[in-house]
Amino acid sequence: MQTSSRRELLRAMFLGSAAVGLYACGSSSSSPNRGSGDSPNPDNPNPDTPNPDIPNPPAPAATQLPLQPGPLSQIGPLVESDVDSILIPEGFSVRRVARSGIPASLGFTPWHQAPDGGAVFMADDGGWAYVSNSESTPGGVGALRFNASGEVTDHYRILRNTRRNCAGGATPWQTWLSCEEVGDGLVYECDPFGDADSAVAHPALGIFNHEAAAVDMPTRSVYLTEDSGSGRLYRFTAIGNAPAINGREGLNLDAGLLEVLEIEGFENGGYQDDLSTARKLHKVSWVPVQSPDRPQAEVRDELNATGSAPGTVFKGGEGIWMQYFPEGERPNVEGSPNPLRAVVFFTCKGDNRVYALDVDNDLIEVVFDNDQLIGNDMPINDVDNLVVSPAGDVIVAEDGDAMRLLLVIPNQPSKILLQVPGGSSELTGPAFTADGSRLYFSSQRGPVFFGIPGLGLTYELTIPEAYRS
Template identity: 35%
Template sequence: MIPNNKRWSRRDVLRTIFFTAGAVGSASWLSGCGGSSESSASPIAPGPGVEPVPGNIPDTVESLVGRFANIGPLRETPDIHGVRTPEGFATRIVAINGELPQPAGMSPLAPQTGGVGNRPWHIFPDGGGAVPRDNGGWIYISNSEVPGVGTIGFTYPALATLANAAEELTPGLAQVGVLVFDPDGTIVDSYTILSGTTFNCAGCVTPWNTWLSCEEFPNGQVWECDPYQPGEGLARPTLGYFSHEAIAIDPRQRRLYLTEDMPDGRFYRWIPDPSDWPEGAERAALQSGRLQMLSVRGEGAEGALHSPQPVTWVDVQNPHEPQHENRLEESTIFDGGEGVWFFQGIVYFATKGDDRIWALDVAAQTIEVIYERATAEAPNDILSGVDNLFVTSLGDVLVAEDGGDMQVVVILPDRTLKPLLQVVGQDASEIAGIAFSPDGKRMYFTSDRGGRNGLGGFTNGLGMVYELILPDSV
């Protein structure tokens, strides 16, 4: 229960189409996100970054091999759901916009009726996570990235102040919905845990198994939701007002890390007041704390391409105002912050404007770039349009593409790259919402603008959710 207390991606183009088509107010209804504890034996309840794997996790990232190190190449031909995977993997569609989820999954041949829950699946499913159920099942959580009036300020920053004011008077159309699974993978329910918000992008599952949903517009907030029952969620203003993309949590140091998806965005850290998250407490109240921006010192952000650079943190000014109006010169610009994940003392995050994956060492207080599209050399040049992130308990950094060629690409601990899957025939879409079932045997992801083509296949649409079934050898 929650206490009361520079480069346009396809998403950017679609935002503009949405508004110029006059669609505001008429849209139909809707990890990594991410964070992990330091080991699989942690007493903290597993969030989306804790993918249980038998055995102990090695002490350092450098000693990890990666869960997906030995997967083969993608098969030449996509399966009946339009997905290319390595040999031994299989897929299932578990939700399609406008249809009731089906207990056995969605048929590729025709829409079905009489499914579970009281809600057709939402439009534009984006960031997602998973939490365990007491019976051995799990719940998959999914944001809805429906634009609203405030999103005009995202697409056209010069109009942000006016759009923010109009947003206050206009109910949002975005929501957060869940799929409830039994231990055998059967879908048994579906319901809403947040509504009335705007452009909910990513977020994270907390160590105490709530969901933090991020609004991605210049005056956006973070909302905390209880995934175990229908509800409306609670705003957490202490986490700031900006174009929130995703969140990662370091439960031992009691820190939250947040990305901002703007061309002049910043990277943030939230430090709870001692009374908000006392040492030894199960959870943070998320009601009072300090919001800070990252400042890269030394040779600056460009120096991080070659070697780790020292960082410091500066308190934001006017934390209860939109941060695009309160930039600090000493803070560092990160061009289009996307997914973020905490794993074994490292905060990984993506920036789409320069196609980079960053690694922040929270103990050493240094930052470096571990992947950049512009300088990548074959065979490691297969990743572009970086977006959502997920890090497995064996150190694989899974990166979903917005743009590129609709792949999920694995960055292994040795920094070599392998494709995990590719969605074919949905080129106006993007992949997001990566999360694993508690046993690690099933992976979920969204094609947030995929749908049926009416001929028994799949093409661009209003959103769908896939399940990737992993072979026992992985």
């Protein structure tokens, strides 16, 4: 168990380094706005030279982040494809690449049951691997290996003998973080081109009903969602680096500080009931978790019995993904010191919300919810996995009867990217290749026949070049 003194020491270290970073990144002072009729300032006779002793009026605070839709927002109506009657936009194509219980390539290893969260990892030979969790017990992770022409050449396991591996996240050092969705769940780090024996558990990332993870290298942070009605959003800040995997040095995921997010005004178990409030930007802060080496649901219950547990409630946390804005293309956030460098998007199925968190300015807002109806005015049913395309399109998978991949256009009505008929399953594991030309996804249980779930199906959607940039 981490002692209070050690937690405070770690927190002081991180707060100190953060303060230095903010000082380095903060914008410099600028001249106050002056109209043509302004009289000279006697304390500053030269209006073109700021007086450091007179503070500039702050810029109005932004109410929304300056987020823009990607090129997929220009898609037209859906048409029926020749693969399982899947509805896709005109000019796109779809193919089936794996089916649960059947080997996906030469060999005897069957594609796993209940395919869930996934990611694509590019290989040195021009091909790639698509990894996919198994949300069953036993669970684990399977991988499909593609050559440079997009043909499936191999299928293998990179994690086994775990429980209900739901979603996870790719790391910048090219490993896969697979998350167990059980009360005492752990996060396992896997090599997408390795084998199951090389996977490693990282208890320092928290013990709870894990869902998904996203890594931000500049701040040495891992963001984690919790699939619980009283769930929290977690941040792990790593101390030190880990040995290189596949030639890339990563973060040490066994030592660091684990915290939960609190929205200003909704601390200690608070929840943003009012959507009109949640849709506006709010400041956030981070609070160290208590007893990080114990299941967090148990710790919360104990804290609530005597007072309240830290953290804002996010109901049923699901998918999470980072979007980065390249240097020179980072929009300003009015009233904040830093341009928009990185945004964490994450979903909550308990209230069908998509949140956006500005990492450097500590701001959060709801950018999509069920009041923003989509193409056919059918309400969203359980938002789940989430991915951001290389061109900046935010894609959310949907469970239940509708079975859609939704194209989220921040603070506007969404569009439907595709729809799989059959219902009563989950669309899972959306993940793009690095060039944005292919999008992989699964129907976790496939079509239902006479009330009996079928086998999971994994697909590839090919995206025309006009919708990639």
